[in-house]
Amino acid sequence: MSYQVAVLAGDGIGPEVMAEARKVLREVEARFDLNIEYTQYDVGGIAIDNHGCPLPDATLKGCEAADAILFGSVGGPKWEKLPPNEQPERGALLPLRGHFELFCNLRPAKLHDGLEHMSPLRSDISARGFDVLCVRELTGGIYFGKPKGRQGEGENEEAFDTMRYSRREISRIARIAFEAARGRRKKVTSVDKANVLACSVLWRQVVEEVAVDFPDVELEHIYIDNATMQLLRRPDEFDVMLCSNLFGDILSDEIAMLTGSMGLLSSASMNSSGFGLFEPAGGSAPDIAGKGVANPVAQILSAALMLRHSLKQEEAASAIERAVSKALNSGYLTGELLSSDKRSEAKSTAEMGDFIANAI
Amino acid sequence: MSYQVAVLAGDGIGPEVMAEARKVLREVEARFDLNIEYTQYDVGGIAIDNHGCPLPDATLKGCEAADAILFGSVGGPKWEKLPPNEQPERGALLPLRGHFELFCNLRPAKLHDGLEHMSPLRSDISARGFDVLCVRELTGGIYFGKPKGRQGEGENEEAFDTMRYSRREISRIARIAFEAARGRRKKVTSVDKANVLACSVLWRQVVEEVAVDFPDVELEHIYIDNATMQLLRRPDEFDVMLCSNLFGDILSDEIAMLTGSMGLLSSASMNSSGFGLFEPAGGSAPDIAGKGVANPVAQILSAALMLRHSLKQEEAASAIERAVSKALNSGYLTGELLSSDKRSEAKSTAEMGDFIANAI
Ligand SMILES: CC(C)[C@H](C(=O)O)[C@@H](O)C(=O)O
Ligand SMILES: CC(C)[C@H](C(=O)O)[C@@H](O)C(=O)O
Numbered sequence A, B: 001m002s003y004q005v006a007v008l009a010g011d012g013i014g015p016e017v018m019a020e021a022r023k024v025l026r027e028v029e030a031r032f033d034l035n036i037e038y039t040q041y042d043v044g045g046i047a048i049d050n051h052g053c054p055l056p057d058a059t060l061k062g063c064e065a066a067d068a069i070l071f072g073s074v075g076g077p078k079w080e081k082l083p084p085n086e087q088p089e090r091g092a093l094l095p096l097r098g099h100f101e102l103f104c105n106l107r108p109a110k111l112h113d114g115l116e117h118m119s120p121l122r123s124d125i126s127a128r129g130f131d132v133l134c135v136r137e138l139t140g141g142i143y144f145g146k147p148k149g150r151q152g153e154g155e156n157e158e159a160f161d162t163m164r165y166s167r168r169e170i171s172r173i174a175r176i177a178f179e180a181a182r183g184r185r186k187k188v189t190s191v192d193k194a195n196v197l198a199c200s201v202l203w204r205q206v207v208e209e210v211a212v213d214f215p216d217v218e219l220e221h222i223y224i225d226n227a228t229m230q231l232l233r234r235p236d237e238f239d240v241m242l243c244s245n246l247f248g249d250i251l252s253d254e255i256a257m258l259t260g261s262m263g264l265l266s267s268a269s270m271n272s273s274g275f276g277l278f279e280p281a282g283g284s285a286p287d288i289a290g291k292g293v294a295n296p297v298a299q300i301l302s303a304a305l306m307l308r309h310s311l312k313q314e315e316a317a318s319a320i321e322r323a324v325s326k327a328l329n330s331g332y333l334t335g336e337l338l339s340s341d342k343r344s345e346a347k348s349t350a351e352m353g354d355f356i357a358n359a360i
Helices: A014-032 A045-051 A057-064 A088-099 A167-182 A198-211 A224-233 A245-259 A297-309 A314-329 A340-345 A349-358 B014-032 B045-051 B057-064 B088-099 B167-182 B198-211 B224-233 B245-259 B297-309 B314-329 B340-345 B349-359
Strands: A002-010 A035-040 A068-073 A104-110 A131-137 A149-151 A158-166 A187-192 A218-223 A240-243 A266-270 A276-280 B002-010 B035-040 B068-073 B104-110 B131-137 B149-151 B158-166 B187-192 B218-223 B240-243 B266-270 B276-280
Touching: A002 A014, A002 A057, A002 A088, A014 A035, A014 A068, A014 A297, A014 A314, A014 A349, A045 A088, A057 A088, A068 A297, A104 A167, A104 A245, A131 A167, A131 A245, A149 B198, A158 A167, A158 A198, A158 B198, A167 A187, A167 A198, A167 A240, A187 A198, A187 A224, A187 A245, A198 A218, A198 B149, A198 B158, A218 A224, A224 A245, A224 B245, A240 A245, A245 B224, A266 A297, A276 A297, A297 A314, A297 A349, A314 A349, B002 B014, B002 B057, B002 B088, B014 B035, B014 B068, B014 B297, B014 B314, B014 B349, B045 B088, B057 B088, B068 B297, B104 B167, B104 B245, B131 B167, B131 B245, B158 B167, B158 B198, B167 B187, B167 B198, B167 B240, B187 B198, B187 B224, B187 B245, B198 B218, B218 B224, B224 B245, B240 B245, B266 B297, B276 B297, B297 B314, B297 B349, B314 B349
Parallel strands: A002 A035, A002 A068, A068 A276, A131 A240, A187 A218, A187 A240, B002 B035, B002 B068, B068 B276, B131 B240, B187 B218, B187 B240
Antiparallel strands: A104 A131, A104 A266, A149 A158, A158 B158, A266 A276, B104 B131, B104 B266, B149 B158, B266 B276
16 A cells, blocks of 8 residues: 655654654554655744745645645744744644644543553542543634634724534534544543533534434533533543534643643544544644654654554554553653653653564 | 622522621621621522522612622522523523623632642642632623624534624723732733634733733733643642633633632622622532531632622621631531541531631
8 A cells, every 4th residue: 555644743842753753654664564655844933944934835735645644743932923823833733724624633632551640630530540532623613713803993992703613513523523432431521611602502402413323322511611620520531522623622731731641642633535634732842852852652643543544554553552552561751751760761752762663 | 888788699509608608797797897788689590480580680670789799609400401591500690790791700719728638639739739810801702792693504504603802801801910910929821812813812912011001010921722731730830810701711610620629719700890799619519408518618708709899898808718717727627628537527517607707
């Protein structure tokens, strides 16, 4: 099998963790006889520096020609003073999501055995563990709703954004959440604010309708404010959380932080034909870039998600995930996951990549 | 001095914790020579049962005639199946906020000395303590923005909400946050999503302008998704958090849960003439209603906030707060704040009220 992948490594630790993902992919290609061709493109801050904008045309064209996008991370202090919509993150990610209609965002987050102490949660809560999949709608809601802008003058000048959801948009993402729940613990928690938002009232209604086709999956509804709270008290009781664009943005970050190990989390953003963008959940971490200490696992797991969802190579994807588990379970870890008295055992970015590549 | 207070005890534990607040107020009135006249009105579920709607006209008229509203809590399983905007909470609180233009919502939350173990945070994080004041804009944004509704049919049927903020709305709430910070640790963290929302771009701009008048107060901006995360890792680094209506709803609940002692938290919702509604942060807790175990402290502290903000009786307010601290510091606690091996020492709702009233 032969595939084209657009590699958008970006800024900060992006390029160095991407190098490790490529190392692991090389092993997987050999073992599973895959032929993947990679083309690198500038994105984010480096694209601003080289081409004057965070998502150059050449990059977009390259992505169009590919079967999937393997994304690193973007942003850094150098570009922080730019106007919000010229900044690396927003200026690259939102147009990519919109252009390819990547409506389905999967953000899995679980507390790894042996890493419970990393969680900011109280030890008796983290001891119970948790494993949550956040299914976030990614191309609708208040992110893309029109009209959006400003009007008026002086004290009365006002800004406005529109949150907008159609039945079609809600049902296609709901269906994905229910299907995902079937392969997991068979529970969907739909997050909304139906006591305030018209969008949430429709959301709740459509989710109920979709649920009829999944009698084997339990459905519950929760308000976003309450969800934020319950995740702190009983994260283990959630399985799949189905969220609109804005609520998913907020909640998936809360859940990621609850694991305490952002360097292990990856996410998939896909459209209805399986094309997708795969990226680590964490940022470009400019403070540790270039030091060889960044954790490459999230980037490596992004490659696994790419193999599974866009390239339909489930076995290759699982092989990577098993290799990663082997590293973590044998205590093979980068520094940020070790308590201070064990920092001397920390593995470098390249050592992690080597170990995982060898374990394939 | 003579005042009129509208008492809206509501449902669940509302009436029983309100009785304790009244007990404490009686002592305060005697000691500080205040003349407060209380009139009770139905609100929430009980108002639906008695009058067919959660905020009857008589209740609204009664509030109009008063200097302040002392609110209990509303809602319960009996009314949960009603359409969202007929439900007790939404159907009472939103119209009251809108009608009296209660744009300023103060939600203080701190981790009490000796109650660190109640926090769902890891012990080394909760050991550092935290004391956050959430200043939430309460009558604008996506809660009240027009248009809001539905249109279209079939798959294309869509719902929409409008988030809308004017300079005037932003600057008046920002000013309150900066003033509050002056009396605290002199730091304002303004929460927004300026990388996505036009409202947030204006929000950030106006907050910067207001900040010029407060050179002694430090200002930082944070995205809502990042705020949700940083509160878990370093809650002690936040002082005043300035939020729009929706973000304040979400964040104030997260912070409240981080204290682990919702029964101690109260909130104030005020307009520009000092009129306000004062209520506990927790809900009506129907599961424990009528058992005499509910914690009355949040309701008692709501009375203190009412004395301070609407009745301008700072000394009386402080006297209540000191009496509450005395109870908590001497380990005089209701059951939910005690570890299971100490449950036998739990005080009843009435015992808490008596202790605090006597300590005035
Ligand atoms: C960079 C930003 C626009 C983006 C979002 O809000 O979706 C990010 O926070 C994310 O969650 O991927
Ligand atoms: C009941 C609901 C409408 C309300 C809100 O969203 O503001 C509540 O959650 C609150 O925070 O006071």
